[in-house]
Amino acid sequence: MDAFYSSVEQRDDPRLRGKPVAVGGASRRGVVCAASYEARPFGVRSAIPMARAIKLCPQLMVVPPRFDVYSAVSDQVFEVFHSFTPEVEGLSLDEAFLDVTRSVTLLGTPVEQARAIRARIRERTQLTASVGIAEVKFAAKIASDLCKPDGLLVVPAGQVREFLAPLPVSRLWGVGPKTDEQLKRMGLRKIADVARADRSFLELQLGSTGLWLHDLANGIDPRQVEPDLAAKSIGAEETFEDDLLGEDLHPFIHEQALRVAARLRRSGAKARSVHLKVKYADFQIATRQETLLSPTDDGAELYRTALRLLQKMDADRPVRLTGVHAGDLGEAPPQLGLFDRPRDERRTRLNKSLDAIVEKFGKDAVQHADLLHKKR
Amino acid sequence: MELQIGRDEFNQALYRAQGIVEKKSTMPILASVLLEATQGEGGGRLRVSAFDLEIGVTGTHPAEVQKTGSVAIKHKELYDIVRALPEKTVVLRREANNRVKITSGAAEFNIVGQPAEDYPAFPRAEKVAFVAVEPTQLLEMIEKTQFAISADETRHNLNGVYFETEAGAVRMVATDGHRLSLVQRAIEGDFGLKKGVIVPRKGLFELRRLLAEDGASACELGFTETSGVFRRGELTMVMRLIDGVFPDYAQVIPREADRIVTVDRPRLLETLKRMSLLSSDRTTNAVKFELSEGTLRVSSQNPDLGDAHEEIQVAYGGTAMQIGFNARYLMDVLSVVDSAQVNVELCDELSPGVLKPAGDAPPGSRYTAVIMPMRI
Numbered sequence A: 001m002d003a004f005y006s007s008v009e010q011r012d013d014p015r016l017r018g019k020p021v022a023v024g025g026a027s028r029r030g031v032v033c034a035a036s037y038e039a040r041p042f043g044v045r046s047a048i049p050m051a052r053a054i055k056l057c058p059q060l061m062v063v064p065p066r067f068d069v070y071s072a073v074s075d076q077v078f079e080v081f082h083s084f085t086p087e088v089e090g091l092s093l094d095e096a097f098l099d100v101t102r103s104v105t106l107l108g109t110p111v112e113q114a115r116a117i118r119a120r121i122r123e124r125t126q127l128t129a130s131v132g133i134a135e136v137k138f139a140a141k142i143a144s145d146l147c148k149p150d151g152l153l154v155v156p157a158g159q160v161r162e163f164l165a166p167l168p169v170s171r172l173w174g175v176g177p178k179t180d181e182q183l184k185r186m187g188l189r190k191i192a193d194v195a196r197a198d199r200s201f202l203e204l205q206l207g208s209t210g211l212w213l214h215d216l217a218n219g220i221d222p223r224q225v226e227p228d229l230a231a232k233s234i235g236a237e238e239t240f241e242d243d244l245l246g247e248d249l250h251p252f253i254h255e256q257a258l259r260v261a262a263r264l265r266r267s268g269a270k271a272r273s274v275h276l277k278v279k280y281a282d283f284q285i286a287t288r289q290e291t292l293l294s295p296t297d298d299g300a301e302l303y304r305t306a307l308r309l310l311q312k313m314d315a316d317r318p319v320r321l322t323g324v325h326a327g328d329l330g331e332a333p334p335q336l337g338l339f340d341r342p343r344d345e346r347r348t349r350l351n352k353s354l355d356a357i358v359e360k361f362g363k364d365a366v367q368h369a370d371l372l373h374k375k376r
Numbered sequence B: 001m002e003l004q005i006g007r008d009e010f011n012q013a014l015y016r017a018q019g020i021v022e023k024k025s026t027m028p029i030l031a032s033v034l035l036e037a038t039q040g041e042g043g044g045r046l047r048v049s050a051f052d053l054e055i056g057v058t059g060t061h062p063a064e065v066q067k068t069g070s071v072a073i074k075h076k077e078l079y080d081i082v083r084a085l086p087e088k089t090v091v092l093r094r095e096a097n098n099r100v101k102i103t104s105g106a107a108e109f110n111i112v113g114q115p116a117e118d119y120p121a122f123p124r125a126e127k128v129a130f131v132a133v134e135p136t137q138l139l140e141m142i143e144k145t146q147f148a149i150s151a152d153e154t155r156h157n158l159n160g161v162y163f164e165t166e167a168g169a170v171r172m173v174a175t176d177g178h179r180l181s182l183v184q185r186a187i188e189g190d191f192g193l194k195k196g197v198i199v200p201r202k203g204l205f206e207l208r209r210l211l212a213e214d215g216a217s218a219c220e221l222g223f224t225e226t227s228g229v230f231r232r233g234e235l236t237m238v239m240r241l242i243d244g245v246f247p248d249y250a251q252v253i254p255r256e257a258d259r260i261v262t263v264d265r266p267r268l269l270e271t272l273k274r275m276s277l278l279s280s281d282r283t284t285n286a287v288k289f290e291l292s293e294g295t296l297r298v299s300s301q302n303p304d305l306g307d308a309h310e311e312i313q314v315a316y317g318g319t320a321m322q323i324g325f326n327a328r329y330l331m332d333v334l335s336v337v338d339s340a341q342v343n344v345e346l347c348d349e350l351s352p353g354v355l356k357p358a359g360d361a362p363p364g365s366r367y368t369a370v371i372m373p374m375r376i
Helices: A002-014 A050-056 A065-085 A100-109 A110-125 A137-147 A158-162 A177-185 A193-194 A200-205 A207-216 A245-268 A300-311 A343-359 B007-017 B075-083 B134-148 B201-213 B266-278 B328-335
Strands: A021-024 A032-035 A062-063 A088-092 A095-099 A131-133 A152-154 A233-244 A269-281 A286-294 A319-330 B001-006 B034-041 B043-051 B053-063 B066-067 B071-072 B089-094 B099-104 B108-115 B131-133 B160-167 B169-175 B179-186 B197-200 B219-223 B227-232 B235-240 B261-263 B286-292 B295-302 B306-313 B322-328 B341-346 B353-357 B368-372
Touching: A002 A021, A002 A065, A021 A050, A021 B108, A062 B261, A065 A088, A065 A095, A065 A110, A065 A245, A065 A319, A095 A137, A095 B134, A100 A110, A110 A152, A131 A137, A137 A152, A137 A158, A158 A193, A158 A207, A177 A207, A177 B286, A193 A207, A193 B328, A200 A207, A200 A300, A233 A245, A233 A269, A245 A269, A245 A300, A245 A319, A245 A343, A269 A300, A286 A300, A286 A319, A286 B286, A300 B295, B001 B007, B001 B043, B001 B053, B007 B043, B007 B053, B007 B075, B007 B089, B007 B201, B007 B353, B034 B066, B034 B075, B053 B099, B053 B201, B071 B075, B071 B328, B075 B099, B075 B108, B089 B341, B108 B179, B131 B227, B134 B160, B134 B169, B134 B179, B134 B201, B134 B219, B160 B201, B179 B328, B197 B235, B201 B227, B201 B235, B261 B266, B266 B295, B266 B306, B266 B328, B322 B328, B328 B368
Parallel strands: A021 A062, A131 A152
Antiparallel strands: A021 A032, A088 A095, A233 A319, A269 A286, A269 A319, B001 B066, B001 B089, B034 B043, B034 B071, B043 B053, B053 B235, B071 B108, B089 B099, B099 B108, B131 B219, B160 B169, B160 B197, B169 B179, B179 B368, B219 B227, B227 B235, B261 B341, B286 B295, B286 B322, B295 B306, B341 B353, B353 B368
8 A cells, every 4th residue: 555544544634635744643752654655755754753754844744643444444455455365465554465376367467456456445445555566575565666656567577687686785675774784885786786796705794694685686585475364463552652650551551452352343353362561661571461261352351451460560660651462362162151241242232332333433432431531 | 228118019109109290390300209218116117209399299108227318219210110120029229329229139220319308398288177088079079070170271270170168068160161060068077268279180180099099098188278288198198279269150050940951861971972973173072952842852063074963852841942062061071970860951052051960969969060052
């Protein structure tokens, strides 16, 4: 998807269209999660501090993230993917590899399928997606990056090496700033340089990474598209504006529990275990977990469990982040449990109604009272 | 240390230690048994102890002790040797560096031992209010509950049998969250328990072994805050109780039933064994009960294999209903109940089923199994 979060925001709020938009926390500690194409010429890109982004682009429109909306759109997009092939390997909410080889007889050439996928995504989400087509995974990814936004780029069969040759080495998978620097020192600036370099020399300099890069540069990438297994856990985390202590954490944990529960219900899964993650002011991370007597998708139950876990942790240390994660996910098993409380049925009905209200009137239409007092 | 002891006597002591010594512990000495030779008024004794830090068995055996002393020896090798000895008596002698010479007839073994001081200290069982127990009754109670203990190690509070007392009776309850088994028997004496305790699975298994080898001698059972202690003559077994809260089991036992079916126990057990052969999933063993006046129809199906059904004549005059069960759970109960007929109590297809022996129980006695249905 092209500039996914900010595109969703621009879609939902006409005032943002055509303007530089950054999605992320506006606080001192906030970072840019996504920048619209209008913001990019200013140097605003994801992962830079929001304060710096605003300095770079004073007219920047800063929008807080709405992850629940993004994950709902993501579900729609992945549904489209799965209607073409079961072999979908998600990289993130808005990015995936698809192996369409076995869909060709049914749905047409890869290019035809790519066009259809893009059209269907646009139709269902009013958002644009870019597609790169290649024989190997990483070349397909580079192709899609190069044709953004709203593009389609095909690397012809047998020409991966030629396609890669003129690109800078930093495009190679696994080349970060450090390796980039090392390669440059060896005089290797373009992928073609790496492809032509002596294999044993690269191994000597970079170890097994050197061999790997030599393969990639020559268009060799043996990795298959590995279809996603069902999610193993669902979580929600948040870094606070100021470090918090004791009961001030509760509303945040509550909100995280509710968010996780809503996502569980959306995916039709129930959690058998709850994990609480706490990052203290000194960046030390602690986690505790509890296995539930019966699987749940109820936010109140997740919250109660998370609070129990919080009590097992150091109460005197200021906390900068908490996260609630639901683990051991599964569909509701056919075997009923003795300790599935009779109230569960009522909670299920309540949650269904609340979900319907949120779906129709938005996230803030109905709220837990304690969340109104959240100290920001 | 030097002594002579009867081979069979020694063999029995090592048999009792077998289930307790830890073969794969991070503490290698836990794979050993501790041998202590003492000389007292009643003559010489050999004490044989095994302890895995959770459960310990210790017993003394008459021996001709020439020289007192102690040593720890790897259990497996010692047990294998003693079982293979040619003569009815065996001589044990500790030599330099904790080597132990074992001689019986013309056979001589010199095996490596470890200093007795390295063996972990056996937990003391003082101030225990012992109550005389009937070994066959205690064995029966273990057999009627043990199968329902949860195998899920993350639910440590369900990894044992809940033991509680009530005015002249003891009650043992086990549950894995899907089914529950409760047995109560009259007993005289006061265990002095303020609340119930959870006896671990491994401890019960070892206790069952000890009870099975001798159903006649007087036995005593008692508890400290953290341990359960069993005594029979010179034999003592101590087990650390599970530190946890057992769920409120009473609330999941239905108080009354809409439908009561009386059925021949061996017949239902045989039928379930047959029908479960075709259950689609060997672990869930789903079978369907269709109940109508005078008849219970049990069926199972497997999409890959086919289906099976069988009808049993039962005493039932109520309305028709269907309900699914894990056949394994039913068979476990039917295998431990002694009565010729059982009552199956049902409400609806989502409510727990209750199994009880038909007929009147002696005062203070009770057996109840609760099994949650499966969605079918």
